[in-house]
Amino acid sequence: MSAQFIERHRENAEIFSGSDLCKQKSIELLVELNMPNGLLPMDDIEEVGYNRSTGFVWLTQKKAIQHRFTKIGKQVSYDTHVTAFVENRKMKKLHGVKAKELLIWITLNEISIDDPSSGKIVFGTPTGISRSYPISAFEVENK
Template sequence: MPKTQAITEELKSMAEVYDGDQVCREKFSLLLAELGFPDGLLAVQDIQECGYAEEIGFVWLKLKKKMEHKIENILVSYDNVVTAYVEPNKIKNLTGVKVKPSFFWLSLTEIYADDNAQGSVITFKSIIGLSMSFPWSMFQAEFEKEELMEYQ
Protein backbone atom coordinates (compact mmCIF):
# COMPACT_ATOMS: atom_id res chain seq x y z
CA MET A 1 0.00 0.00 0.00
CA PRO A 2 1.38 3.45 -0.84
CA LYS A 3 2.61 5.37 2.14
CA THR A 4 0.47 8.32 3.24
CA GLN A 5 2.10 11.64 2.43
CA ALA A 6 3.06 13.46 5.64
CA ILE A 7 1.06 16.64 6.10
CA THR A 8 3.80 18.91 7.41
CA GLU A 9 3.60 22.54 8.50
CA GLU A 10 5.59 23.43 5.38
CA LEU A 11 2.99 21.71 3.21
CA LYS A 12 0.17 23.41 5.11
CA SER A 13 1.81 26.80 4.54
CA MET A 14 1.51 26.21 0.77
CA ALA A 15 -2.16 25.19 0.98
CA GLU A 16 -5.65 26.45 1.52
CA VAL A 17 -6.61 24.71 4.78
CA TYR A 18 -10.13 24.44 6.19
CA ASP A 19 -11.50 23.06 9.45
CA GLY A 20 -14.91 21.57 10.10
CA ASP A 21 -17.09 19.03 8.37
CA GLN A 22 -19.50 21.33 6.53
CA VAL A 23 -16.94 23.72 5.04
CA CYS A 24 -14.59 20.84 4.11
CA ARG A 25 -17.34 18.92 2.33
CA GLU A 26 -18.35 22.06 0.42
CA LYS A 27 -14.76 22.90 -0.57
CA PHE A 28 -13.97 19.32 -1.54
CA SER A 29 -17.16 19.02 -3.64
CA LEU A 30 -16.21 22.22 -5.48
CA LEU A 31 -12.69 20.91 -6.08
CA LEU A 32 -14.00 17.59 -7.42
CA ALA A 33 -16.30 19.43 -9.83
CA GLU A 34 -13.45 21.72 -10.92
CA LEU A 35 -11.31 18.65 -11.66
CA GLY A 36 -14.06 16.96 -13.70
CA PHE A 37 -15.42 14.48 -11.14
CA PRO A 38 -18.91 14.00 -9.67
CA ASP A 39 -19.09 15.49 -6.19
CA GLY A 40 -20.28 12.25 -4.60
CA LEU A 41 -17.06 10.48 -5.56
CA LEU A 42 -15.58 10.49 -2.06
CA ALA A 43 -18.61 10.32 0.19
CA VAL A 44 -17.08 11.06 3.58
CA GLN A 45 -18.34 12.84 6.64
CA ASP A 46 -17.02 14.02 9.97
CA ILE A 47 -14.08 15.75 8.27
CA GLN A 48 -11.92 17.59 10.76
CA GLU A 49 -9.55 19.23 8.27
CA CYS A 50 -8.99 19.41 4.55
CA GLY A 51 -6.36 21.11 2.48
CA TYR A 52 -5.35 21.77 -1.09
CA ALA A 53 -1.89 22.84 -2.17
CA GLU A 54 -2.82 23.91 -5.69
CA GLU A 55 0.78 24.60 -6.79
CA ILE A 56 1.70 20.91 -6.43
CA GLY A 57 -1.81 19.45 -6.74
CA PHE A 58 -1.78 17.83 -3.29
CA VAL A 59 -5.02 17.33 -1.32
CA TRP A 60 -5.83 15.77 2.02
CA LEU A 61 -8.78 14.99 4.23
CA LYS A 62 -8.46 14.24 7.94
CA LEU A 63 -11.48 12.38 9.29
CA LYS A 64 -12.56 12.01 12.92
CA LYS A 65 -12.40 8.24 12.50
CA LYS A 66 -12.12 5.56 9.86
CA MET A 67 -15.37 4.99 8.03
CA GLU A 68 -17.03 2.75 5.50
CA HIS A 69 -19.55 3.68 2.85
CA LYS A 70 -21.50 1.47 0.46
CA ILE A 71 -22.06 2.49 -3.14
CA GLU A 72 -24.46 0.00 -4.68
CA ASN A 73 -22.69 -3.37 -4.14
CA ILE A 74 -19.21 -1.99 -3.42
CA LEU A 75 -17.94 -1.33 0.09
CA VAL A 76 -15.52 1.61 0.35
CA SER A 77 -13.28 2.11 3.39
CA TYR A 78 -11.61 5.41 4.30
CA ASP A 79 -8.70 5.70 6.76
CA ASN A 80 -8.44 8.65 9.16
CA VAL A 81 -6.27 10.43 6.59
CA VAL A 82 -6.83 10.37 2.82
CA THR A 83 -4.20 11.98 0.58
CA ALA A 84 -3.72 12.33 -3.17
CA TYR A 85 -2.27 14.39 -5.98
CA VAL A 86 -4.89 15.75 -8.34
CA GLU A 87 -5.11 17.13 -11.85
CA PRO A 88 -8.01 17.47 -14.28
CA ASN A 89 -9.86 14.13 -14.60
CA LYS A 90 -7.26 12.29 -12.52
CA ILE A 91 -6.53 11.49 -8.87
CA LYS A 92 -3.19 9.75 -8.41
CA ASN A 93 -0.96 8.52 -5.59
CA LEU A 94 -4.16 8.06 -3.59
CA THR A 95 -3.73 6.73 -0.06
CA GLY A 96 -6.25 5.85 2.61
CA VAL A 97 -9.01 4.43 0.38
CA LYS A 98 -9.83 0.75 -0.18
CA VAL A 99 -12.69 -0.95 -1.99
CA LYS A 100 -14.24 -4.36 -1.52
CA PRO A 101 -16.11 -5.24 -4.72
CA SER A 102 -16.51 -8.90 -3.75
CA PHE A 103 -14.59 -10.99 -1.19
CA PHE A 104 -11.32 -9.07 -0.82
CA TRP A 105 -10.11 -5.53 -0.19
CA LEU A 106 -8.17 -3.58 -2.83
CA SER A 107 -6.17 -0.46 -2.00
CA LEU A 108 -6.83 2.23 -4.58
CA THR A 109 -3.99 4.28 -6.04
CA GLU A 110 -5.66 6.11 -8.90
CA ILE A 111 -9.08 7.34 -10.01
CA TYR A 112 -9.82 8.90 -13.35
CA ALA A 113 -12.83 10.21 -15.26
CA ASP A 114 -13.20 9.23 -18.88
CA ASP A 115 -15.68 8.91 -21.70
CA ASN A 116 -16.12 5.66 -23.60
CA ALA A 117 -18.68 4.24 -26.02
CA GLN A 118 -21.14 3.70 -23.14
CA GLY A 119 -20.82 7.27 -21.80
CA SER A 120 -18.97 8.88 -18.91
CA VAL A 121 -17.28 6.52 -16.48
CA ILE A 122 -15.15 6.67 -13.36
CA THR A 123 -12.30 4.15 -13.28
CA PHE A 124 -10.56 2.99 -10.12
CA LYS A 125 -7.10 1.46 -10.31
CA SER A 126 -5.71 -0.66 -7.49
CA ILE A 127 -2.18 -0.99 -6.24
CA ILE A 128 -1.89 -4.41 -7.93
CA GLY A 129 -2.96 -3.03 -11.31
CA LEU A 130 -6.58 -4.19 -11.36
CA SER A 131 -9.05 -1.59 -12.53
CA MET A 132 -12.81 -1.27 -12.39
CA SER A 133 -15.01 1.21 -14.27
CA PHE A 134 -18.44 2.39 -13.16
CA PRO A 135 -21.03 4.80 -14.60
CA TRP A 136 -20.62 8.45 -13.63
CA SER A 137 -24.18 8.47 -12.23
CA MET A 138 -23.21 6.09 -9.39
CA PHE A 139 -21.16 8.87 -7.81
CA GLN A 140 -23.44 11.86 -8.12
CA ALA A 141 -24.56 13.33 -4.82
CA GLU A 142 -28.19 12.59 -3.96
CA PHE A 143 -29.31 16.18 -4.59
CA GLU A 144 -27.77 16.03 -8.08
CA LYS A 145 -29.65 12.81 -8.85
CA GLU A 146 -32.91 14.41 -7.69
CA GLU A 147 -32.23 17.51 -9.79
CA LEU A 148 -31.50 15.37 -12.85
CA MET A 149 -34.72 13.44 -12.34
CA GLU A 150 -36.75 16.66 -11.98
CA TYR A 151 -35.43 18.26 -15.17
CA GLN A 152 -35.42 15.28 -17.52
Protein backbone atom coordinates in the same frame (compact mmCIF):
# COMPACT_ATOMS: atom_id res chain seq x y z
CA MET B 1 0.12 8.04 3.93
CA SER B 2 1.07 9.63 7.20
CA ALA B 3 0.32 12.92 8.82
CA GLN B 4 4.04 13.76 8.34
CA PHE B 5 3.58 13.66 4.57
CA ILE B 6 0.64 16.06 4.90
CA GLU B 7 2.81 18.41 6.95
CA ARG B 8 5.31 18.69 4.07
CA HIS B 9 2.56 20.01 1.79
CA ARG B 10 0.90 22.47 4.19
CA GLU B 11 3.00 25.44 3.12
CA ASN B 12 1.10 27.51 0.51
CA ALA B 13 -1.93 25.19 0.79
CA GLU B 14 -5.54 26.27 1.14
CA ILE B 15 -6.62 24.69 4.44
CA PHE B 16 -10.15 24.50 5.78
CA SER B 17 -11.45 23.11 9.06
CA GLY B 18 -14.84 22.41 10.56
CA SER B 19 -17.13 19.60 9.45
CA ASP B 20 -19.69 21.59 7.42
CA LEU B 21 -17.10 23.78 5.65
CA CYS B 22 -14.88 20.76 4.92
CA LYS B 23 -17.79 18.81 3.42
CA GLN B 24 -18.62 21.81 1.21
CA LYS B 25 -14.97 22.30 0.17
CA SER B 26 -14.48 18.60 -0.62
CA ILE B 27 -17.50 18.71 -2.96
CA GLU B 28 -16.31 21.98 -4.54
CA LEU B 29 -12.90 20.41 -5.17
CA LEU B 30 -14.43 17.38 -6.88
CA VAL B 31 -16.54 19.65 -9.10
CA GLU B 32 -13.46 21.78 -9.93
CA LEU B 33 -11.60 18.61 -10.96
CA ASN B 34 -14.55 17.45 -13.11
CA MET B 35 -15.02 14.41 -10.87
CA PRO B 36 -18.36 13.13 -9.51
CA ASN B 37 -19.46 15.15 -6.47
CA GLY B 38 -20.26 12.03 -4.40
CA LEU B 39 -16.86 10.39 -4.75
CA LEU B 40 -15.79 11.37 -1.21
CA PRO B 41 -18.89 10.72 0.93
CA MET B 42 -17.17 11.64 4.18
CA ASP B 43 -19.27 13.58 6.70
CA ASP B 44 -17.15 14.08 9.81
CA ILE B 45 -14.19 15.76 8.09
CA GLU B 46 -11.95 17.79 10.39
CA GLU B 47 -9.63 19.29 7.76
CA VAL B 48 -9.38 19.66 3.99
CA GLY B 49 -6.20 20.94 2.38
CA TYR B 50 -5.27 21.66 -1.21
CA ASN B 51 -1.80 22.69 -2.30
CA ARG B 52 -2.45 23.93 -5.83
CA SER B 53 1.26 24.24 -6.66
CA THR B 54 1.90 20.52 -6.05
CA GLY B 55 -1.63 19.24 -6.69
CA PHE B 56 -1.65 17.56 -3.28
CA VAL B 57 -4.99 17.19 -1.50
CA TRP B 58 -5.78 15.76 1.91
CA LEU B 59 -8.89 15.11 3.96
CA THR B 60 -8.67 14.25 7.63
CA GLN B 61 -11.61 12.76 9.50
CA LYS B 62 -12.10 11.70 13.12
CA LYS B 63 -12.50 8.01 12.35
CA ALA B 64 -12.36 5.71 9.35
CA ILE B 65 -15.72 5.10 7.70
CA GLN B 66 -17.29 2.71 5.23
CA HIS B 67 -19.76 3.80 2.58
CA ARG B 68 -21.92 1.70 0.27
CA PHE B 69 -22.41 3.02 -3.24
CA THR B 70 -25.85 1.51 -3.74
CA LYS B 71 -26.06 2.06 -7.51
CA ILE B 72 -23.11 -0.33 -8.04
CA GLY B 73 -23.39 -2.37 -4.83
CA LYS B 74 -19.83 -1.59 -3.71
CA GLN B 75 -18.55 -1.03 -0.18
CA VAL B 76 -15.70 1.51 0.11
CA SER B 77 -13.56 2.31 3.15
CA TYR B 78 -12.13 5.78 3.83
CA ASP B 79 -9.26 5.97 6.34
CA THR B 80 -8.73 8.85 8.80
CA HIS B 81 -6.32 10.43 6.27
CA VAL B 82 -7.22 10.37 2.58
CA THR B 83 -4.59 11.92 0.30
CA ALA B 84 -3.99 12.24 -3.43
CA PHE B 85 -2.29 14.25 -6.11
CA VAL B 86 -5.01 15.71 -8.32
CA GLU B 87 -5.43 17.17 -11.77
CA ASN B 88 -8.36 17.54 -14.14
CA ARG B 89 -10.44 14.30 -14.07
CA LYS B 90 -7.74 12.40 -12.17
CA MET B 91 -6.59 11.45 -8.66
CA LYS B 92 -3.15 9.82 -8.57
CA LYS B 93 -1.10 8.32 -5.73
CA LEU B 94 -4.34 7.96 -3.80
CA HIS B 95 -3.96 6.73 -0.22
CA GLY B 96 -6.55 5.84 2.40
CA VAL B 97 -9.26 4.40 0.13
CA LYS B 98 -10.11 0.70 -0.27
CA ALA B 99 -12.92 -1.10 -2.05
CA LYS B 100 -14.36 -4.43 -1.01
CA GLU B 101 -14.14 -7.04 -3.76
CA LEU B 102 -15.87 -10.27 -2.77
CA LEU B 103 -14.40 -10.87 0.70
CA ILE B 104 -11.19 -8.83 0.57
CA TRP B 105 -10.35 -5.14 0.70
CA ILE B 106 -8.45 -3.86 -2.33
CA THR B 107 -6.35 -0.69 -2.11
CA LEU B 108 -7.20 1.94 -4.69
CA ASN B 109 -4.42 4.23 -5.86
CA GLU B 110 -5.89 6.03 -8.87
CA ILE B 111 -9.27 7.31 -9.99
CA SER B 112 -9.71 8.83 -13.43
CA ILE B 113 -12.15 9.75 -16.13
CA ASP B 114 -10.17 9.21 -19.32
CA ASP B 115 -13.01 9.95 -21.73
CA PRO B 116 -15.93 11.92 -20.25
CA SER B 117 -18.15 11.04 -23.22
CA SER B 118 -17.92 7.34 -22.24
CA GLY B 119 -19.75 8.07 -18.99
CA LYS B 120 -17.24 5.81 -17.16
CA ILE B 121 -14.93 6.41 -14.21
CA VAL B 122 -11.94 4.07 -13.75
CA PHE B 123 -10.57 2.90 -10.38
CA GLY B 124 -7.01 1.54 -10.42
CA THR B 125 -5.03 -0.56 -7.94
CA PRO B 126 -1.27 -0.69 -7.23
CA THR B 127 -1.16 -4.05 -9.05
CA GLY B 128 -2.33 -2.46 -12.30
CA ILE B 129 -5.81 -3.98 -12.23
CA SER B 130 -8.62 -1.52 -12.86
CA ARG B 131 -12.41 -1.50 -13.02
CA SER B 132 -14.74 1.02 -14.52
CA TYR B 133 -18.19 2.06 -13.38
CA PRO B 134 -20.79 4.59 -14.55
CA ILE B 135 -19.89 8.12 -13.42
CA SER B 136 -23.55 8.53 -12.41
CA ALA B 137 -23.08 5.96 -9.61
CA PHE B 138 -20.95 8.55 -7.76
CA GLU B 139 -23.09 11.63 -8.39
CA VAL B 140 -25.19 13.05 -5.58
CA GLU B 141 -28.06 15.43 -6.23
CA ASN B 142 -27.57 18.81 -4.60
CA LYS B 143 -29.86 19.30 -1.64
